[in-house]
Amino acid sequence: MSEHTIKATGRSVEGKGASRRLRRAASIPAIIYGGKSEPKAIQLDHEEIWLANKHEWFYSSILNLDVDGKVEQVLLRDMQRHPYKQLIMHLDFQRVDAKQALKAAVPLHFLNEDQSPAGKAADVVVTHELNEVQVSCLPKDLPEFIEVDLAELTLGQTIHLSELKLPKGVEIPELRLGKEHDVAVVVARQGRVEVSDSAEGDAEGDVPATNVDSE
CATH class of the missing domain: 2.40.240.10 (Ribosomal Protein L25; Chain P)
Incomplete structure (x- = not known):
């Protein structure tokens, strides 16, 4: 520190x-x-x-x-x-009392996103759901930030609070409250696929015209 x-x-x-x-x-x-x-x-x-x-x-x-x-x-x-x-x-x-645990918001630093499979894919959107996390620890153990390594992040993957690598002596009080509090930190989703004008035109051409002369 x-x-x-x-x-x-x-x-x-x-x-x-x-x-x-x-x-x-x-x-x-x-x-x-x-x-x-x-x-x-x-x-x-x-x-x-x-x-x-x-x-x-x-x-x-x-x-x-x-x-x-x-x-x-x-x-x-x-x-x-x-x-x-x-x-x-x-x-x-x-x-701050050196002998008493405290609660504080600690920022998250996201690393290697651009080098990850999700980060390299043009059609994948990587969302940071949280930018900081509330921790509990003794003052001597309080980190200035917590690193989140995204080097292996792939499409469809979600990183949760429980997967964060915390320094020794640091914990996340929210996780004591149950699985429903193990919220997402990072999510890699499929991005919106743009349809080209030519593709739209081809699609329209495939639709059969109504036969008005059916008699």
């Missing part, structure tokens, strides 16, 4: 007015909650977070949140964005 550190500063003034002033100063109001400590209001540099939020790890990894020199391990749990501006309005971080 890679290490990612985000710097922040504690803030004592809260409320809508204080948050607006922070945003005008290119900072993001945020909060840390969970664990045995009280919720803590913080602020972060918008430019740093804007760059970080372009990376997958920002959403799915344990982050080392350095607040005034004190580091806490957290997960990003919520992000509020401006409806049309490139502006992050607020962030929620949850503290």
Whole structure:
């Protein structure tokens, strides 16, 4: 698991007015909650977070949140964005207990699709039914992503949740609920076959004309 550190500063003034002033100063109001400590209001540099939020790890990894020199391990749990501006309005971080299992959404990385029999066939459509999966594990075992190797994918094949190769210590809670929860992750289906104009014309020519002079 890679290490990612985000710097922040504690803030004592809260409320809508204080948050607006922070945003005008290119900072993001945020909060840390969970664990045995009280919720803590913080602020972060918008430019740093804007760059970080372009990376997958920002959403799915344990982050080392350095607040005034004190580091806490957290997960990003919520992000509020401006409806049309490139502006992050607020962030929620949850503290992580190293000894307690957590649940998190982990992205799926699909590999070798183009090299697979299904991927090479012009008339086969490969559909990614899921792009992430909810896992449960200790913080130290949380993967940034899970790889799905499609090198052997063929027409008509479906890859289910239970077929994913999970890192050690990681499980999918959904699978405990029964076979009906073992949903499809990838499906290779027959694509729509286009009929050429000439073929349609030939087909029309094969239809016998009605004999109106039957008498």
